Amino acid sequence: MGRRREAPVAAILVALLAVGVVGGTGYAWSRWNDQVATDTDVESVVDPGSRDEDLPDAPGLPTAEPEPEQPAYEPPTFSTLTPTANRPRPVLLLVGDGWAAGDGASGDDASYAARLGNELGWDVRVVAEPGASYVSPGESGATVSDLWSDAPLAEIDPDAVLVQADYAGPDPDVDAVTSAIAEFGDRIAADLPDAPMVAISSFRPDGVSAKDETAMTQAWRAVEDTLVLRPTKQGFADLPTGPAGNPLDAGHELIATSLEAAFREAGLVPGG
Numbered sequence: 001m002g003r004r005r006e007a008p009v010a011a012i013l014v015a016l017l018a019v020g021v022v023g024g025t026g027y028a029w030s031r032w033n034d035q036v037a038t039d040t041d042v043e044s045v046v047d048p049g050s051r052d053e054d055l056p057d058a059p060g061l062p063t064a065e066p067e068p069e070q071p072a073y074e075p076p077t078f079s080t081l082t083p084t085a086n087r088p089r090p091v092l093l094l095v096g097d098g099w100a101a102g103d104g105a106s107g108d109d110a111s112y113a114a115r116l117g118n119e120l121g122w123d124v125r126v127v128a129e130p131g132a133s134y135v136s137p138g139e140s141g142a143t144v145s146d147l148w149s150d151a152p153l154a155e156i157d158p159d160a161v162l163v164q165a166d167y168a169g170p171d172p173d174v175d176a177v178t179s180a181i182a183e184f185g186d187r188i189a190a191d192l193p194d195a196p197m198v199a200i201s202s203f204r205p206d207g208v209s210a211k212d213e214t215a216m217t218q219a220w221r222a223v224e225d226t227l228v229l230r231p232t233k234q235g236f237a238d239l240p241t242g243p244a245g246n247p248l249d250a251g252h253e254l255i256a257t258s259l260e261a262a263f264r265e266a267g268l269v270p271g272g
Contacts, residue, residue, distance in 0.1 A: 076225050077267045078196045081122070081159055089123045092116075093158035095147055097138065097165045098130030099203075099255075104246025112247075115256035120269055125158065127151045133165050134180040135173065145184050153191060160268065161188055162259075164200040167208045167216070174212050178219035185223030196268060198227045198259075203237050205245065227266050234258065 081090040094100050094113050102111030109115075117124035127147045132138030134145070142150070144165045163184070167177055188197055201217040202208060213232060220228045231237035236258035239251035247255065263269045 073221050073228070075227055075266060078227075079267065080270055081196065081268045084159055085157060087123075089121055090159040091123045091125060091156060092160050092162055093151070093153075093156055094124055094126045094128065094162045094164065095144055095151070096126075096128045096163060097132045097144070098128065099247060100126055100164045101128035101130060102126075102252070103130055104242050104244070104248055105252045106249050110249045110252055112252040112255040112259070115253060116259055119256065119260050120263070125156050133167060133177075134184065135176050143180075145180065145187070148184070148188065148191075158192065158195055160196045160198065161192060162198045162200070163188075166202050166205050167212060171207065172212060174215050177212075178215050181216065181219040182222060185220065185226060189223065189225075196227070196266075197223070197225065198229065198263075198266075199223075201228055201230045203231050203239070227262070229259070229262050231258070234262070 081092075083090045100113060102108060102113065105111040113124045113126050116122070127150075129138035129140055129142050129147060132142055132144050132147060134143060137143055137146070144163065185197070185199070188195075199220040201220055202213045204210070204213050210232070213230075217228060217230050220226060236254050239247040239254060241251060242248050260269070264271050
């Protein structure tokens with residue numbers, strides 16, 4: 001009988017000891033927490049509902065350095081474009097996809113290339129193919145880089161170059177596209193080192209995310225002395241389009257007027 005009574009007493013003593021330890025630990029933690037909060041002007045060192053990345057750095061650990069900010073893009077400015085070789089008008093070579101070729105317009109004169117040439121008094125030569133992009137071939141099997149290779153540069157002898165192409169299809173290989181842009185831009189600069197270069201980054205067709213469009217923009221901006229126009233930020237990405245997704249006459253007109261304004265601001269055309 002005596003031994004059976006000792007067991008409950010021992011259990012009670014163990015329970016009381018556990019409560020004391022837990023209570024003491026909780027009190028000590030509370031005091032430390034309050035002290036740290038006072039020293040760091042933080043409400044609580046640990047918020048049970050917070051995520052790991054929201055927690056403050058532990059005492060004594062180095063603070064993570066913030067990510068460096070990308071330098072702000074400063075568009076280049078150019079001298080007024082003038083014709084060379086005794087030609088009456090400056091020659092602009094437009095290399096691109098179906099939109100550059102005039103897809104969606106009611107006629108050749110309604111394309112943005114023709115409208116731009118008429119407004120500026122320039123001779124706009126077009127080397128384009130529907131569906132051509134930086135990595136995917138168009139209807140005849142050419143990428144925009146292939147189009148450049150096949151263009152009679154010596155005959156055209158352009159005073160300036162404009163590139164307009166997009167990603168091809170959904171889920172593009174962003175790394176491949178941006179690498180192709182870098183190579184293409186460097187090639188144009190090497191072939192025509194004195195010709196101003198302008199690139200339209202992307203009109204964000206179906207299947208191209210804002211993040212991918214930004215990657216394309218940054219790839220073009222890395223090409224030295226290139227004026228990069230970003231339709232999504234400059235007000236000419238939302239175009240009236242037909243059933244095939246190509247810009248109608250009003251869409252081509254908006255592209256042409258936006259390009260004209262950008263050219264004037266960059267100094268290529270007087271009156272910017």
